[in-house]
Amino acid sequence: MAILRTILAAGIAAAALCGAASTATAQETDQVGRQAYLDAVKGKKVIFIPISQGFDLNQAWVAVWQRHAARYGFSLEVRDPNGDTNAGIRAMQGAIAEKPDLIIVQNPDVQTYARLLKQAQQAGIKVLQVNMQSATQTDSYVGNDWIEMGKLEMTELAKTCTAPNAPSHKVVWLAGVQTGAANIYMRTGIDAVLKQYPQLQLVSDQPADYSSEKARQITETVLQQHPDLCGIMGIWDNAEVGAGAAVAAAGKQDQVTIVTNGAGSDTGCQSIKNGLLDVIFNFNAPVQGEIAAQQISELLQHPDHKAGSEKTIFFGPVTRVDKNNATGRNCWKIDELK
Amino acid sequence: MVSANQRAAAMRGGMPRKPIKISQEKVVIGISVVLFSIFSIVLDKFLSEGNIIALLKNVSILGTLAVGMGLVVVGRGIDLTMVAVMVVGVAFSIWVSSLGIDFTVAVLIGAVLVALIGLFTGLMIAFAEIPPIFATLAIASSIYGSGRIIFPSDVLYAPNNIGWLKWVGSGALFGIPASVLIFGIVSVTMGLFLRKTRFGRLVYATGDNPNAARNMGLPTRPIIVTQYIISALIAFIAGLIMTGLVTGINTRIYNSSLIYDVLLVVVLGGIGLSGGQGGVRNVIVGTILVGILTNGMTILNVSYTNQNLIKSVILLTALAIDAIINPRDEQTSQTGDI
Numbered sequence: 001m002a003i004l005r006t007i008l009a010a011g012i013a014a015a016a017l018c019g020a021a022s023t024a025t026a027q028e029t030d031q032v033g034r035q036a037y038l039d040a041v042k043g044k045k046v047i048f049i050p051i052s053q054g055f056d057l058n059q060a061w062v063a064v065w066q067r068h069a070a071r072y073g074f075s076l077e078v079r080d081p082n083g084d085t086n087a088g089i090r091a092m093q094g095a096i097a098e099k100p101d102l103i104i105v106q107n108p109d110v111q112t113y114a115r116l117l118k119q120a121q122q123a124g125i126k127v128l129q130v131n132m133q134s135a136t137q138t139d140s141y142v143g144n145d146w147i148e149m150g151k152l153e154m155t156e157l158a159k160t161c162t163a164p165n166a167p168s169h170k171v172v173w174l175a176g177v178q179t180g181a182a183n184i185y186m187r188t189g190i191d192a193v194l195k196q197y198p199q200l201q202l203v204s205d206q207p208a209d210y211s212s213e214k215a216r217q218i219t220e221t222v223l224q225q226h227p228d229l230c231g232i233m234g235i236w237d238n239a240e241v242g243a244g245a246a247v248a249a250a251g252k253q254d255q256v257t258i259v260t261n262g263a264g265s266d267t268g269c270q271s272i273k274n275g276l277l278d279v280i281f282n283f284n285a286p287v288q289g290e291i292a293a294q295q296i297s298e299l300l301q302h303p304d305h306k307a308g309s310e311k312t313i314f315f316g317p318v319t320r321v322d323k324n325n326a327t328g329r330n331c332w333k334i335d336e337l338k
Numbered sequence: 339m340v341s342a343n344q345r346a347a348a349m350r351g352g353m354p355r356k357p358i359k360i361s362q363e364k365v366v367i368g369i370s371v372v373l374f375s376i377f378s379i380v381l382d383k384f385l386s387e388g389n390i391i392a393l394l395k396n397v398s399i400l401g402t403l404a405v406g407m408g409l410v411v412v413g414r415g416i417d418l419t420m421v422a423v424m425v426v427g428v429a430f431s432i433w434v435s436s437l438g439i440d441f442t443v444a445v446l447i448g449a450v451l452v453a454l455i456g457l458f459t460g461l462m463i464a465f466a467e468i469p470p471i472f473a474t475l476a477i478a479s480s481i482y483g484s485g486r487i488i489f490p491s492d493v494l495y496a497p498n499n500i501g502w503l504k505w506v507g508s509g510a511l512f513g514i515p516a517s518v519l520i521f522g523i524v525s526v527t528m529g530l531f532l533r534k535t536r537f538g539r540l541v542y543a544t545g546d547n548p549n550a551a552r553n554m555g556l557p558t559r560p561i562i563v564t565q566y567i568i569s570a571l572i573a574f575i576a577g578l579i580m581t582g583l584v585t586g587i588n589t590r591i592y593n594s595s596l597i598y599d600v601l602l603v604v605v606l607g608g609i610g611l612s613g614g615q616g617g618v619r620n621v622i623v624g625t626i627l628v629g630i631l632t633n634g635m636t637i638l639n640v641s642y643t644n645q646n647l648i649k650s651v652i653l654l655t656a657l658a659i660d661a662i663i664n665p666r667d668e669q670t671s672q673t674g675d676i
Binding site for chain 2: 001003052054055056082083084105178203204205206207208209210211212213214215216217222223224225238239241242245248249267270271274276316334
């Protein structure tokens with residue numbers, strides 16, 4: 001009898017346990033916080049104002065964000081001013097008037113949108129800046145540490161051009177546009193390295209306006225003045241191919257090292273393979289896009305946080321790419337991202 | 339010299355003494371000579387053979403475009419579509435070749451497209467009688483805009499195994515780079531065309547006084563249409579030079595000041611915007627002045643922004659000197675002057 005009672009008790013206990021377990025499973029079928037997240041981002045409105053969608057990096061970002069937008073049901077509108085600063089200002093004003101949940105902006109320079117970004121924040125719109133910063137700091141910046149980029153590139157040249165077998169200590173800095181945030185900050189990094197290596201000689205410092213033909217012209221002229229030039233550093237792989245073409249035309253590919261940075265698209269890798277560029281510091285635009293996507297979801301999830309109340313920065317990873325690793329993920333193609 | 343002229347004039351039958359006419363062309367040649375001498379003395383390697391070749395190579399694209407623009411301006415028109423046609427024509431060829439068509443065939447297809455654009459522009463100006471400055475401004479925007487829709491990216495790279503394209507970029511004949519050679523061929527052909535052919539003379543007649551030309555029974559409309567087709571094809575050639583030099587084309591050049599530089603070279607050399615005057619020689623004179631200036635300032639490491647400033651001041655000086663030496667009055671100015 002006692003045995004029977006024990007068995008019964010055990011049975012009840014077991015049944016109770018099973019029951020409890022099954023209730024727990026029912027509660028946990030919905031992953032913790034998932035529904036709240038989905039509800040928070042669904043139907044939200046995000047407006048992106050780029051410099052131009054013609055750039056490889058912009059296309060990569062938007063491909064990544066559109067994937068996230070489709071998956072979670074927020075809308076992403078791209079208002080492309082196509083490199084026109086005035087059109088960009090109008091796009092910003094329009095976006096502020098529409099009161100979206102988030103504005104993503106890629107600044108053409110440090111000043112143009114500075115006041116508008118303040119206005120947006122005051123109007124309660126959250127602002128995420130990508131890769132090109134404004135003088136106004138907003139909720140978030142995702143992109144390069146441009147000072148680090150300047151240091152990385154110049155240090156690369158310093159190593160090559162202060163080596164015992166270097167053709168000379170002469171280096172060239174081919175900037176983009178002088179007022180661009182990236183230019184200003186890279187220059188700070190460059191100066192720091194130049195101080196560290198006083199023997200390095202900066203023989204030319206001219207912006208090539210992100211144009212490969214202008215970069216080619218400057219390089220060709222500088223090579224005439226300094227036939228023993230050791231290295232060239234630039235700001236965008238698609239422009240520095242022009243410098244590479246001038247060096248190749250002079251037959252000095254073995255003598256002149258060309259270092260630049262880029263979004264990591266396959267065209268850059270092809271330029272390395274064709275011998276036009278030596279090193280690209282690759283900031284991998286798709287990865288940058290994913291980091292920004294994390295920021296987008298974070299900013300959308302907390303509508304209660306006041307715009308501009310917390311300011312965060314995240315610098316994406318940078319990979320040094322040369323002819324030994326110009327393959328695979330270091331060379332993305334836009335079609336593969338979509 | 340003056341007295342000799344006087345005597346000669348007297349001998350020709352007492353005609354009133356003609357003062358030596360210092361044309362704008364001569365003013366520009368004078369400024370070029372002065373700058374060239376200063377740079378030769380001040381700058382170490384300015385006068386080296388390599389630098390002179392680099393100088394010419396760097397203005398070959400500008401010069402080629404200016405020859406086409408010169409033709410249109412002589413015919414009392416203006417072609418602001420040239421840069422748009424150049425970038426979109428070549429980008430279209432590269433895009434077609436990316437669909438699996440042989441690059442050379444793709445270039446021919448591009449040439450046909452470009453000729454059709456020129457035909458359309460010409461028809462709008464000659465038959466619809468839209469003033470050329472507005473017609474070409476609007477068409478330029480449309481061409482570039484269409485390009486932005488078709489092409490995946492701003493920067494398009496040509497396939498890198500095309501022999502003739504490589505030659506255009508880095509080949510040479512008797513030490514003269516191919517790009518300079520092409521500029522030379524285009525100039526000489528245009529010079530002969532304008533001076534020696536009946537059609538060329540008709541262009542001058544149309545440019546000088548379109549109404550009179552038409553009343554005389556000259557086919558002014560077909561002449562105007564042909565000018566725009568030719569200038570479009572010349573722009574395409576300039577684009578091919580650029581693609582050869584830097585392995586690809588950046589369609590963003592459309593947004594640069596290149597088209598105004600082209601116009602400046604034409605006007606600076608002494609082809610009046612009122613039409614009917616000047617020739618290829620003027621274009622070459624203007625091109626060489628811009629070449630000397632840019633080369634010297636690049637060697638001096640003057641920044642791009644300041645270069646543009648100095649360039650504008652010198653160009654304005656040249657125009658001002660001309661305005662003082664050859665003042666405009668009711669007799670010399672023509673209707674149609676801009």
